[in-house]
Amino acid sequence: MPHIAVKMLKGRTEEQKKKIAVALTNALIESLSVPRAYISLSIEDYTAEEWQDVFAQEVDNKGASIYVEPDYDPKDLL
Structure with a gap:
């Protein structure tokens, strides 16, 4: 403990x-x-496309548990 989970768009290299x-x-x-x-x-x-659901569940309206808030609309990624 601790565990970090990084969730991001596909396309990064190993x-x-x-x-x-x-x-x-x-x-x-x-x-x-x-x-x-x-x-x-x-x-x-x-x-x-998958990120839309991840963003809604993991980022949007999470309040105090988000320490760095994004400044973009995930729909712009589509």
């Missing part, structure tokens, strides 16, 4: 995914002083 996984893991280690052994991270890819 190298990009590994790079963000390392960066986020290191950020947790540095900012929370948590051992690497306790950290897990998953990455899920979605089409623009």
